[in-house]
Amino acid sequence: MSLARALPKNRTGDKSAYHHGDLSDALLVEAKRLVNKYGVENISLRQVAVNVGVSPSAAYHHFPDKESLLKAAAKSAFEDMADFQERALQDLNGISALAVRRRFRALGQSYVGFAKKNPHLFRLAFGPYCAGEDMNREESRPWQMLLAVLQELDEIGDIHPGMRAYAEILIWSTIHGTANLILDGLLPVETVDPVIQSLELALKSAGKVAK
Amino acid sequence: MSLARALPKNRTGDKSAYHHGDLSDALLVEAKRLVNKYGVENISLRQVAVNVGVSPSAAYHHFPDKESLLKAAAKSAFEDMADFQERALQDLNGISALAVRRRFRALGQSYVGFAKKNPHLFRLAFGPYCAGEDMNREESRPWQMLLAVLQELDEIGDIHPGMRAYAEILIWSTIHGTANLILDGLLPVETVDPVIQSLELALKSAGKVAK
């Protein structure tokens, strides 16, 4: 019995189960696992199937082709990141200015934190397999979380009126850029805190921009 | 005679030349061309060689393996971007505050402009083939250009002392993030100008950040 075969084949643990039970999900999970380990360009449908304990052709009953599987994985990875950020905010309740600012920082830190912890998943979530079509910024959870925290930040007077309009986009770009540059080895991890602090500073008080 | 064979084989145009003349460079150029057309994960050493009019094995006299060729291409793509930015600054001389600010904007715009124009090359330049080892931020031309312009911006009083320390990193992160999000289809191209303007605003005047 091969190692791969020894993996559980279904939810109920029925050893002789011919049908997997939740193959669709199992393939997705294993695909993400392999992507995170080797990078999206280094994984094969066959490997995913074999690791799940199923023949490669079985996957075609659940996904029309490899690309579909990877797209599903990308979408799921994006949600994983949103979960990760949500967990980071979980214990930071409170309505004090201090609490609000802590939430703002946690949002940025968790964004970069997820990328650092799961670089290949992070790349998958944003790369060509997710971008476009059904991926909508406005409706994504990370975006919504950012909107909410900025709203709070605004309410405690931490956002200068002149900075309000493009605050979301400025912040998202900055944090996303920081995450990417860190993954590329072009910025050290330590830069994330100063960057976030600079953003706070920038939001709080801004003069008029010259022509 | 195949189409590929019809390509010029050397610099002097000698039709019957057995030796190419500058195969190393030709491979590099063609590799970049193909990457830019199909993305780095979709090109093969063989295709590069054939397009240049040479047998696949010939490449091994110039690069130990495919990875080396791609690394060289990545490095070259990065320099292409620097060239692109330099050209953008070329006609923006002058020492007036207005001229300085124009240069600052041009730097950001050309960064995103290059990415937009050559998305796959941009990704190659930053992806896993360039990151790390001999890629040094401090010494890279884009970084040096940014340093210079920020210095100028500082001299005309457009940078609040509190923002000076991390200005470079903040700006690079932001512009890099904007470029990436645009390529991913998560931000429209039009956001680049507001983002740059927000940055200017942010730099110019910043209060103290609360604890």
Next chain:
DNA sequence: TGTACATCAGTGAACGCGCGTTCACTGATGTAC
């Protein structure tokens, strides 16, 4: 409750393919005398 049968979700062999790389080779070039 038992049986017939349609449907679902697997198997496993096979396909053709293009890939990176190796190897023995050979034509062209440049240098020493």
Next chain:
DNA sequence: TGTACATCAGTGAACGCGCGTTCACTGATGTAC
């Protein structure tokens, strides 16, 4: 200037490989009567 020869930079056939996908199949499941 001519010749011998080492070196350089190509060729092309071959290697083994793993890939995505297809196909005819079959075991398991669920439903109608």
